[in-house]
Amino acid sequence: MTSAEEVTGPVHLDALGPRGPYRTRVPSTVADVSGAEVARLSLVPPVYVGRALAALREAEAVPAADVDALLGAAGEEFATGTVGGLGVRAYEHLVSRTSGTPLTVVRAATRDTARFVALARTSAEQGRPRGAGAGLRDPSLGTGQAVWARRGEVFAVNASGNHPGVHRLWLEALALGYRVAVRPSRREPFTPHRLVAALHRAGVRQDQLVLLPTDHHTAGTLIHGADRTVVYGGDEVVARYARDPRVLPQGPGRSKILVTADTDWREHLDMIVGSVADEGGTACVNATAVFVEGDPAPLAEAVADRLSRLPGLPPQDARAVLPVCPLDRARALDSYLRSVAAGTRAWLGGDGVVDDLGDGSAVLRPAVHQVGDAGAVQLRAELPFPCVWVAPWSRADGTAALRDTLVLSALTRDRALVEALLAEPTIANVYVGGHPTYWMAPGVPHDSYLSDFLMRSKAVAGAL
Known part of the structure; x- marks a missing residue:
């Protein structure tokens, strides 16, 4: 595949499962804003989603000692490398053509996403209560204190395609030890595909992070099969999941x-x-x-x-x-x-x-x-x-x-x-005092800290 801005011929975007890339015989067409085909996206069936979630559940978390190095390498690969056959300029051009987002916005998002990826663990840690240790090995942990612990093992993302930046947040779940499944938007699947592939190349195992393109019906299998899920959508999505404590709906910002x-x-x-x-x-x-x-x-x-x-x-x-x-x-x-x-x-x-x-x-x-x-x-x-x-x-x-x-x-x-x-x-x-509404920075909560949804504090007494 070319690394130039213009890409000739449709790009194949495979599902990235726990055993590697998976390509369906009849993929879904991804068109640009003019209706021209630019990519073919492999949509996986419910049984594939179920097996992938089972593999994630059996896998170990990314070792805490390796997280920063892996994220740093992945951020660099995302921003500058040739990933999935696409150089960064070709990737940005495709995102712009399919989502309709101005190219300058996409290019800025590439740089910002790389920065957020590299700082994902630090950002996630910002939400940890001061009274809770990061784990049993935390040197600040004494007798009769608290440990910050996950509320589950598998985290899923039902993503939107309006802006590449929506994929910055779920990196924090991976940094906190969750195994992660990402369902990309069929409107703009290039960003999550590139990000997941970059993380795999950096050393995150395929059974720790998967990309599962699906149709809308199969998305329900993903949402209900994970321990925690973030779902993007409109008011109807917010209403649908408002009473489900395992789902964090992300609706209109207003x-x-x-x-x-x-x-x-x-x-x-x-x-x-x-x-x-x-x-x-x-x-x-x-x-x-x-x-x-x-x-x-x-x-x-x-x-x-x-x-x-x-x-x-x-x-x-x-x-x-x-x-x-x-x-x-x-x-x-x-x-x-x-x-x-x-x-x-x-x-x-x-x-x-x-x-x-x-x-x-x-x-x-x-x-x-x-x-x-x-x-x-x-x-x-x-x-x-x-x-x-x-x-x-x-x-x-x-x-x-x-x-x-x-x-x-x-x-x-x-x-x-x-x-x-x-x-x-x-x-x-x-x-x-003059801060624009679009201002964001790593470590600063977007809609509260994601860790408020993913983690809890557990009391720990005694010593091993």
């Missing part, structure tokens, strides 16, 4: 920005626009709503003016900054937006967001709408492109209007308000 009257939003316009449009506006950490104490119209107008200047280009163009999808899907999203936005004031996108590229695909252009109050139903609508709702906010609205938020960036000098935002259980993260 990230927000709050601007209070003591702050001049003009000084933070770059941050506000970036929060909406960075990463192509496709990530759960992109802002979908901005609340303004006072008149929201001037801010909405300024944001719309900035977003209107963004060019509409194919995703693999190095100048592209907006997401692209198949034309029929773009039209469906445009129709949905028009329906949802009824009764709002359109500053941008009111005449449509579809920019037809003429090859069966379309750019999703930005949209900015002003709503009448802080309780408007539109504020819960999250779309996979830069689409933001701008709303008035008052102290009487309080934190209730800001609930169900992955990231809230607060442009305010009001310490009491910030403390109230931190106290609100449904706001996962609070950034203050």
